Each structure stands twice: as C-alpha cells, then as structure tokens.
Amino acid sequence: MIGNCFTVGAFCVCGSLLSLILKQYCSEHSLVLSIAVCSNLFIGVVIMLEYPVSELRDIFVSAGIPESYISTMFKALAVCCITHISGEICRDSGESAMGAAAELWGRAALVVISLPVVKGFIDLIDKLL
Numbered sequence: 615m616i617g618n619c620f621t622v623g624a625f626c627v628c629g630s631l632l633s634l635i636l637k638q639y640c641s642e643h644s645l646v647l648s649i650a651v652c653s654n655l656f657i658g659v660v661i662m663l664e665y666p667v668s669e670l671r672d673i674f675v676s677a678g679i680p681e682s683y684i685s686t687m688f689k690a691l692a693v694c695c696i697t698h699i700s701g702e703i704c705r706d707s708g709e710s711a712m713g714a715a716a717e718l719w720g721r722a723a724l725v726v727i728s729l730p731v732v733k734g735f736i737d738l739i740d741k742l743l
Contacts, residue, residue, distance in 0.1 A: 622658070626651065645707045652699050659695075686731050693723045 629651035636644040667688065674684045697720025704713035 622655065626655070641707070645703070648703055648706055652703060656695070656699065680734075683731055683734065686727055689727050690724055693720050693727065696720070697723075 629647060633644045633647045633651075636647060671684055675681065697717050701713035701716040701720075704710070704716055
C-alpha cells in the first residue's frame with residue numbers, strides 16, 4: 615500500500631508538472647490533462663475501495679441498518695468527492711466562481727439525498743415519544 619501511495623504521488627506530481635508546462639503553450643490541453651489525471655485517480659480509488667465498502671456494507675447490514683441508509687451514505691460520499699474534485703479543477707483553470715457553484719450544487723445534492731434518512735430519523739423519534 616505504501617508503494618502505491620508513492621506511485622500515485624509521483625503520478626500526480628508528473629501530471630502537475632506536465633500541466634504546468636502545457637499551460638504556457640495551450641491552457642486547454644493543460645485542463646484536459648488535469649481532468650485525465652483526476653479521472654484516473656478517481657477510478658483507482660473506486661477500485662481500491664471496492665473491498666472495504668463491501669465489508670462496511672456487511673457490518674452495517676449485520677447491525678440492522680437498512681440498506682437504503684447504507685446506499686445513501688455511499689451516494690453522499692460520492693457526491694462529496696465528485697464535487698470537490700470538479701470544483702478544484704474549475705479553480706485550477708481560473709474559474710473560481712464555477713468551482714464555488716459546483717460545490718454549492720454538491721451541497722444541495724447532499725440535502726436532497728439525505729431527505730429519506732432525515733425522514734426515517736424523525737419517524738424513529740416519533741415512535742420513541
């Protein structure tokens with residue numbers, strides 16, 4: 615795992631350096647390179663977390679937590695990661711307003727995604743009272 619971290623770090627540093635060099639000549643190509651590096655890393659993270667996520671899902675199911683809550687939690691995590699990365703790419707390309715808008719969209723999406731969990735929580739409180 616430590617070796618993989620060094621590999622990913624070197625991949626990111628090389629991508630950053632290439633992006634910086636390309637930015638001098640063609641900022642569009644620099645942006646495409648940044649998106650490609652981020653996309654590859656995101657795919658790698660998804661593949662790497664496949665086993666731990668299935669283990670967490672099994673633990674939650676054995677604890678009696680409904681499947682809908684578990685999937686909502688993972689959807690929220692995905693929304694956070696995607697909006698953060700897209701916001702940073704926008705900021706990197708000089709569009710900080712678009713980056714802020716992307717993160718605002720992510721926050722609104724989290725509110726919408728979490729509504730069933732909030733409703734379940736309120737129902738549980740209602741049953742307890």
